[in-house]
Amino acid sequence: MAETIEESYETEVRRKVVRTKFNIEETSTKTTTTTMTTPAKLYGKDLSVYDDVDVDELLDKLTAEEISVLAKEVDPDDSFLPPSQRNSYECEKDPTGPLNRRKLIDYINKEALETPDRPELEPYVAGMVRGKKWIPPPPPIQEQEADEQIAVDLGDEYEHALTNASQEEIIDLAAILGFHSMMNQDQYHASLLNKGQPVGLGWDGITKASKPKLFPVDPPNMTDTDETIKKVQDDDSKYIDLNWNNIKNISDEKMFHLFEALCNNTHLETLSLVNCGLADRHVEKLARAIEENGTLRVINVETNFISPQGVVRLIKALLKKKTVEEFRATNQRSQVLGNKIEMEITHLIEKNPTILRLGLHLEYNDARHRIATHLQRNIDTKRRTIRANYQIMLGKRGNAMKIVRTD
Known part of the structure; x- marks a missing residue:
């Protein structure tokens, strides 16, 4: 049966305590899975024998220095440990008093201003690009495959009518079908009113905004x-x-x-x-x-x-x-x-x-x-x-x- 998380954690702690007590050097903290023909032994005994060792009794026999060494070897990402014991930094100085946030910020700013900048390995030269300049890759060309192209068969009658149709007739047809984005306002309204297309405003003509009608400004209200x-x-x-x-x-x-x-x-x-x-x-x-x-x-x-x-x-x-x-x-x-x-x-x-x-x-x-x-x-x-x-x-x-x- 597979071990639970608590059992695996307890087994790992016991092994570390045993190694620390008997000065057994650990060459690597990585866990490797190997297939062994003979069981692993320690001092001529199988490792399973040490599973029944009383951990509390062994911890009572350790000194403060040994316990600190053992604490440093424990996985810092272990969620069972308090946050204060998950980092390797240990401040041994006694507190000088209550925290004064303003003084701390002033001290940090003073240290930042007084600390000299790191010297540059290469002197600064205006206009000189250091390192490799990033060049964006060209955008992918999206080409539609020939089989994916949509082919619409309109029939011989419609094909003949559209092939021989003039540009003005096609514009009128687009206006009737409601293709507003294919023409400007002048072309659209001329088609609906049957006024004929303006000169120079075909498919290739320049689209210009129609001039707004000028209305007289309302006179100011002169009421007394x-x-x-x-x-x-x-x-x-x-x-x-x-x-x-x-x-x-x-x-x-x-x-x-x-x-x-x-x-x-x-x-x-x-x-x-x-x-x-x-x-x-x-x-x-x-x-x-x-x-x-x-x-x-x-x-x-x-x-x-x-x-x-x-x-x-x-x-x-x-x-x-x-x-x-x-x-x-x-x-x-x-x-x-x-x-x-x-x-x-x-x-x-x-x-x-x-x-x-x-x-x-x-x-x-x-x-x-x-x-x-x-x-x-x-x-x-x-x-x-x-x-x-x-x-x-x-x-x-x-x-x-x-x-x-x-x-």
Whole structure:
């Protein structure tokens, strides 16, 4: 039966103790397996006799020097020994005191600076390459075997048609089949629109980027903020659309004056505050204005610095009067709202029976699907209401006409 790891280890220790006690020199530490015709003997006795020797008794008879010699001969990779006894270095000095890490690092740095560098065997020469320069091997040439090449038999009819086809016809065929990487945009769109290929843009032509169309730059928003605030405060019946889009450096004082005026306004229907520096410090005032105002139908606060919690606060404010039909708040400080915020927005939208359009970037499909379903339900409800009101109006008009005819 094969020996276990513990038995092999114990046998090896016993043999080392016996060799140390009787001063038997070991010529090699390597274990060799040999086939012997006669059993190995020690002092005329078989080695198996020493297997029953009491190791503790022999260790008690060893001196400290003999035990240290024995410890050095033990395999340092032995996992049964503590780590402190697996190395050959032994410090015999007494400790001078507790460890001071800062002093130790300073001493090591001082020794490193004071220790002279090793002299070079050859003097340094600028531009001289020492040793053999490594040259990368050439990349392997991957050649496809003739038998592995794919041969497609298109038939005589197709082979004849493709052989006699012109370059423009092949480009048109590639566009129809959807081979976008074989042509540029001009070739692809010309093929789809049947305009004919541009001159000099065949297979060997130079691919050039198509020139983008130039659109006129939007003029700056010259709206007078003070004047618009005054109109909102005075509740001007003709002023129904407030547009502060892209107006920079609007002070917080003006923002707060506008929101306070919105609480009592009864004619404003559209509020556009795109890219005007709205932040969380303005959200509470704006939410209170939305809750107090009963005529706003469209609110647009895109491209600002509102946090996801601020967006939730504004959507929650829509439930107070339930008059807003369109709310947009994309491109804020945080592009990703998160699952918790999106689910909270979904619950608030599902409680709103009047909102028809919502401008928000939602990441999760569940929130998108539920909100889209609810918005469509609101649109259908409003369409049925309008149709019913129209029929009632036609009925009243018909009754009025009958009364007139009778008179």
